[in-house]
Amino acid sequence: MLTGENAPMKPSQIETLFARLAELNPHPRTELEYRTPFELLVAVILSAQATDVGVNKATRKLFAVANTPAAMLALGEPGLLRYIASIGLCNAKARHILATCRLLLERHGGEVPSVRAALEALPGVGRKTANVVLNTAFGEPTIAVDTHIFRVANRTGLARGKTPLAVERALLRRVPPAYRQNAHHWLILHGRYVCKARRPQCASCVLADLCAQGVKAARIHATATNAGESNRHRRRS
Numbered sequence: 001m002l003t004g005e006n007a008p009m010k011p012s013q014i015e016t017l018f019a020r021l022a023e024l025n026p027h028p029r030t031e032l033e034y035r036t037p038f039e040l041l042v043a044v045i046l047s048a049q050a051t052d053v054g055v056n057k058a059t060r061k062l063f064a065v066a067n068t069p070a071a072m073l074a075l076g077e078p079g080l081l082r083y084i085a086s087i088g089l090c091n092a093k094a095r096h097i098l099a100t101c102r103l104l105l106e107r108h109g110g111e112v113p114s115v116r117a118a119l120e121a122l123p124g125v126g127r128k129t130a131n132v133v134l135n136t137a138f139g140e141p142t143i144a145v146d147t148h149i150f151r152v153a154n155r156t157g158l159a160r161g162k163t164p165l166a167v168e169r170a171l172l173r174r175v176p177p178a179y180r181q182n183a184h185h186w187l188i189l190h191g192r193y194v195c196k197a198r199r200p201q202c203a204s205c206v207l208a209d210l211c212a213q214g215v216k217a218a219r220i221h222a223t224a225t226n227a228g229e230s231n232r233h234r235r236r237s
């Protein structure tokens with residue numbers, strides 16, 4: 001049987017969780033810098049296993065000279081690599097971006113498609129990248145599950161799953177419709193700055209009383225504090 005600490009979050013708790021995140025940050029945004037769907041697509045391809053800060057540093061200069069598929073192709077692979085050399089897996093990413101640019105011109109008139117199947121047919125674009133573009137550029141209530149969201153969803157009991165796809169499906173079932181559009185951003189930011197992988201900041205987390213791990217951490221802290229006070233009391237008497 002699932003105990004309180006392992007049980008999934010109740011719908012009323014999920015509602016409260018998102019109400020609190022929404023109050024803290026009513027209009028959450030991606031931290032990737034972009035002005036057009038094409039810039040967003042390139043930035044998201046570059047962001048795999050890289051930080052948003054590192055990607056922004058590279059794309060600020062790259063997009064100043066090439067922010068369309070045709071301009072990107074004109075740079076060629078060596079030209080593109082000059083801008084993205086500081087980003088991990090830059091060789092593979094450069095090849096994917098240029099192949100994607102070719103397909104955008106051949107099949108989509110140079111525009112980024114707003115249909116999942118067409119997006120996932122682009123080189124370097126998987127389900128997660130497609131979800132980010134559909135959500136952020138086209139306003140669809142998709143939820144891209146990255147490492148931060150995977151961790152937060154499992155730790156809290158919001159939506160548990162062994163794979164990103166399982167967590168995504170659970171989130172789509174469990175997140176109230178009113179919060180679905182922004183859920184991706186709220187959960188990423190919470191995972192990045194509060195519910196960190198190594199040192200989650202449970203003591204100051206606004207979700208601590210709702211979260212399975214937060215409740216457990218508070219119980220352990222209370223037990224340790226009580227034991228310390230009992231020992232001090234015994235030593236004094």
Ligand code: SF4
Nearest residue numbers: 195202205208211214
């Ligand atoms: S209480 Fe801790 S584990 Fe739970 S969401 Fe907050 S930081 Fe993460």
